[in-house]
Amino acid sequence: MMNELADLNAKLVKIFNDVRWVEERDLSKSSFADLSLRDMHTIEAISLDENQTVSQVAHTMCLSPGSMTKIIDKLVAHLYVTRMPSKTDRRITHLGLTEKGHAIFLEHLNFHQRMVQALTSDMNDHEIDAMLQGIANVQKFLNRK
Amino acid sequence: MMNELADLNAKLVKIFNDVRWVEERDLSKSSFADLSLRDMHTIEAISLDENQTVSQVAHTMCLSPGSMTKIIDKLVAHLYVTRMPSKTDRRITHLGLTEKGHAIFLEHLNFHQRMVQALTSDMNDHEIDAMLQGIANVQKFLNRK
DNA sequence: TCGAATATTTTCATGTTCGAAATAATTTTG
DNA sequence: CAAAATTATTTCGAACATGAAAATATTCGA
Numbered sequence: 273m274m275n276e277l278a279d280l281n282a283k284l285v286k287i288f289n290d291v292r293w294v295e296e297r298d299l300s301k302s303s304f305a306d307l308s309l310r311d312m313h314t315i316e317a318i319s320l321d322e323n324q325t326v327s328q329v330a331h332t333m334c335l336s337p338g339s340m341t342k343i344i345d346k347l348v349a350h351l352y353v354t355r356m357p358s359k360t361d362r363r364i365t366h367l368g369l370t371e372k373g374h375a376i377f378l379e380h381l382n383f384h385q386r387m388v389q390a391l392t393s394d395m396n397d398h399e400i401d402a403m404l405q406g407i408a409n410v411q412k413f414l415n416r417k
Numbered sequence: 418m419m420n421e422l423a424d425l426n427a428k429l430v431k432i433f434n435d436v437r438w439v440e441e442r443d444l445s446k447s448s449f450a451d452l453s454l455r456d457m458h459t460i461e462a463i464s465l466d467e468n469q470t471v472s473q474v475a476h477t478m479c480l481s482p483g484s485m486t487k488i489i490d491k492l493v494a495h496l497y498v499t500r501m502p503s504k505t506d507r508r509i510t511h512l513g514l515t516e517k518g519h520a521i522f523l524e525h526l527n528f529h530q531r532m533v534q535a536l537t538s539d540m541n542d543h544e545i546d547a548m549l550q551g552i553a554n555v556q557k558f559l560n561r562k
Numbered sequence: 563t564c565g566a567a568t569a570t571t572t573t574c575a576t577g578t579t580c581g582a583a584a585t586a587a588t589t590t591t592g
Numbered sequence: 593c594a595a596a597a598t599t600a601t602t603t604c605g606a607a608c609a610t611g612a613a614a615a616t617a618t619t620c621g622a
Contacts (some may be wrong), residue, residue, distance in 0.1 A: 277534070277537065280549065281529050281532075281533045283552050283553075286556070287559070288433070290435075290556070290559045291559065293479055293609095294562050308577090308578090318484070326602095327589065334434075335580090336579075337583075337602085338579080338604090339579055340601080341601065341603085342602095361600085362586080363587045363599065364587095364601085365600085387555055388429070390555045391551040391552070391554060391555070392422065392551060393551075394547070394550050394551065394554060398517075399548075400425070402539070402540050402544040402548075403548050406538075406621075407425075409535045409538060409616065410436075410532055414436065414439050414532075417443065453608095455609085462603055470570090471570060471571090482570065483571075483572080483573090483610080484611070486572085487571095487608095487609075487610085490571095506568095506569085507618060508568065508570065508617065509568090509570085509618090
């Protein structure tokens with residue numbers, strides 16, 4: 273039993289690394305090769321909710337506002353993201369995705385969906401629920417820390 | 418059903434990020450604050466099998482040998498790792514962990530074990546097997562790419 | 563022995579990250 | 593209402609990470 277858990281841990285570590293690696297390689301071979309994984313995840317964070325500010329997105333990604341400005345500069349220059357000055361508070365700029373930004377986001381989402389599809393393809397509803405419960409337990413464990 | 422999978426995807430994305438973030442923060446607050454997550458994973462990779470070469474560890478971590486040399490330089494300077502020149506081939510240096518290296522590795526392993534414990538605590542053997550099958554399916558999906 | 567192959571390190575150029583300071587706009591307070 | 597404090601963002605500087613290619617040292621095979 274102890275061995276089974278150690279085995280599960282090893283498999284999780286491997287799949288963590290592999291997911292990152294495949295995502296990075298896929299991006300660099302795609303028609304969006306000018307994006308790093310960090311850029312991609314920033315686009316993901318912006319898509320979560322249009323009209324977010326730079327600070328909000330920085331906070332979501334656990335980055336400093338200064339770092340986020342740099343990333344946004346690049347994403348704007350490469351036409352994935354638009355800066356929209358707030359009309360009520362001129363300190364604030366809202367962020368949004370361009371059409372190109374939406375396109376790459378959807379492509380990335382599709383990759384994720386196929387991964388989840390692979391994960392659950394052999395599971396019945398009960399087994400999926402059991403896994404969701406497990407994930408919730410890990411999240412609780414992380415939140416306590 | 419489609420919605421359930423989208424929800425699962427969102428939870429996985431979040432837990433991926435949170436695991437990395439907690440690991441990083443834990444390290445920076447520990448008595449091993451001079452280690453980055455990358456350093457920690459290098460120690461992990463070295464511990465997998467003592468007497469590995471620089472190239473082998475670089476390959477395991479999908480890094481160039483040049484980058485690995487830099488990381489090893491730091492880990493040796495901070496007394497986590499030892500370079501052991503091969504006696505039969507003087508081009509080769511084998512890598513090993515010092516006592517300090519073992520200590521931090523065990524601490525990190527303990528964190529992983531508690532995470533896996535949280536993941537499986539509410540699961541029976543059948544449900545764990547179902548999840549293992551799912552992980553294997555994702556791994557197959559990644560390997561095809 | 564000489565040339566090819568191998569293992570590691572060095573060098574160089576690029577990119578990422580944070581923190582602190584600067585800039586700009588808004589809100590609060592006396 | 594004006595000064596002070598707060599808020600949002602950007603700029604700048606330094607430290608670090610990374611990969612590619614060159615340099616160094618060694619081994620191996622014809």
